[in-house]
Amino acid sequence: MKNLLKFFLEVEKLKEMPRTGWVLRNIKNPETVAEHAFRVAILVWLLSEKKNLNIGRTIKIALVHDCCKIYSGDLPHFLYHVHSPKMRWVRLSQQEKEKRGRKKFELERKSLLKLLKFLNPRLKKEIFSYWLTYERRAIEKRTIRGGNFVEQVHRIETLIQSIEYFGANEKKAGTTWWEFTEEIVDDPLVLDFLKVIQKKFYGKEAISDKDEKELENILDFILKINKLKKMPRSIWVSMGVKNPETVGGHIFTTALMTWVLGLERKGIDLEKSLKMALCHEMPSVYTGDLITPFILPKGEKEKRKVFEKWPRLAKKEKKKIFFEDYQRERKAIERLTQKLEPTLKKEIVGLWDEYKKNLTPEALFVNQINVLAVLLEALLYQRKDKNLPIGWIWEWAFEKCECPTILKFLEELKEKFYKKSLIKKAFFKIFGIK
Secondary structure, three states: OHHHHHHHHHHHHHHOOEOHHHHHOOOOOOOEHHHHHHHHHHHHHHHHOOOOOOHHHHHHHHHHOOOOHHHHOOOOOOOOOOOOOOOOOOOOOHHHHHHHHHHHHHHHHHHHHHHHOOOOHHHHHHHHHHHHHHHHHHHHOOOOOOHHHHHHHHHHHHHHHHHHHHOOOHHHHHHHHHHHHHOOOOOHHHHHHHHHHHHHHHOOOOOOHHHHHHHHHHHHHHHHHOHHHHOEOHHHHHOOOOOOOEHHHHHHHHHHHHHHHHOOOOOOOHHHHHHHHHHOOOOHHHHOOOOOOOOOOOOHHHHHHHOOOOOOOOHHHHHHHHHHHHHHHHHHHHHHHOOOOHHHHHHHHHHHHHHHHOOOHHHHHHHHHHHHHHHHHHHHHHHHOOOOOOHHHHHHHHHHOOOHHHHHHHHHHHHHHOOHHHHHHHHHHHOOOO
16 A cells, blocks of 8 residues: 555646646646646547447546656657747658657656556556557557557647647647647547537538537537636635645546556446546536535635634535535536537436435445545645644545545555654644544
8 A cells, every 4th residue: 555655646746747838838837747637538538438449448548648757757749949939840750750759658668667666566567558558559550449549539639728728820839739630640530520620610621410519519528628627626725725736637636546446446347437536526617616515704814714623514504515516516517518419418417426426336436535635635735834724634534435445545644644653643633632
C-alpha cells in the first residue's frame, strides 16, 4: 500500500502540469495534463460505444497515456518556432520526424518506468502495456487495436481544445492543430467525427444524416464538458486554497484510483465502475460544484470556520439536503445528455443515479474512492497551509469507507502525513480530544 500511495502522490503532479503547446502560445491558465486526460477518457468512452472495442480497456489507455510526462515533462511532438508570432507547424522530413519521435519515446519510457517502479509487477506490467499500446504505431509503425484509436481521439480532443482557445480562425491558430490531427487520423469513425467538427466550425459538408446527428450530439456534449476543466472545486475555494484542482482534475484522479484500487476489489464490474467515476460529477456543468452537507456564509473568514468541524445534522435534515441536491443534479445530468443517443443517455444517467443513491456495489466503491481522492488532495494542501482545517474530511472518510483496500490506504495516509510518533497526538488534536 505504501508503494501505491507513492504512485498516486506522483500522479497528482499532472493536475498542476500545464500542457506545453498552450504555454508556448501564451494561453493564460491553460488546461493541465490531467484535465486533458479526463476529457480524452470521456470522448474515448462515447466513441467506443459506436465501435466493437473493449471500452474498459480504451478508457484505461486514455487515463495512462500521459502518465509518462510526470518526470519527462509535457514534451511537444515536434519543435515549434517559439519566436515566430504565427507559430507555424514545423515542416520536417520523415526521417527527422522519426528521429525526434524515437528520442521523445525513449525519454517518456524512462519517465514512466521511474513512476511504475513503485508498483507490484502485475500492475506495473498492465499500465506499461497500455501505454506501449498507445505509443507503438508512431514508433514501430504498428497499428494496435484500442491504442491506435485512443491516439487518434487524443489528437481530436487537442484539436477541439485549440478551437476553444483560439476560435475557428485558421490564420490565428487552427492550421497547426488541423495538420497535426490529419497526419494520423485514419479510423473511419474518427474521420467522420473530424468532418462533423469541420461542419460545426467551418460550415463544411459532413456525412450521412443519422451518423452525422449522433456525432454532432457527442461533439456538443464534449464542448459542454470542457467547462469542468475550468471549474475550481468549490470546497477548496471556500477553504481559501490557492490554485485549487478543477472538477476535471478531480474526476481524472477518481477514475485512476477506481481502476488501480478496484483491481483488489472482488465482486464489482470494473468497467462499470470506471464509467461511473467519469460521470459522477457531470451535473456540475449546470449546477456548479456543490458542497454537501455544508451551507456556506458569505464572508471568507466565516466560510473557513464552517469547515473546522463536521456538521452534525439530524437524519431528517440530511435527507432533505440530499433530496434537494439530487433533484437539481438529476435535472442537470438529464439536460446535459438529452441529445445523446437514447441508449447512451440512459447509461450515463443510470450510472450517475446509482452513484448518487449508493444503489450497487460499484456505487458504494466509487463513493468511497471519491472520498479518498478528496482526502489525498486535502493532505497535500495542508502541507502548504498547516492551519487548513481538514479534520472533518478524515471524519467523513471514517464514516463512509468500509472497503478493506481503502481502509488500508487510509492507514497509509496517516503513516505518511502524520509521522508515526505523532499520529496519536495529531489525531487527538484534529478531533478535539484532550
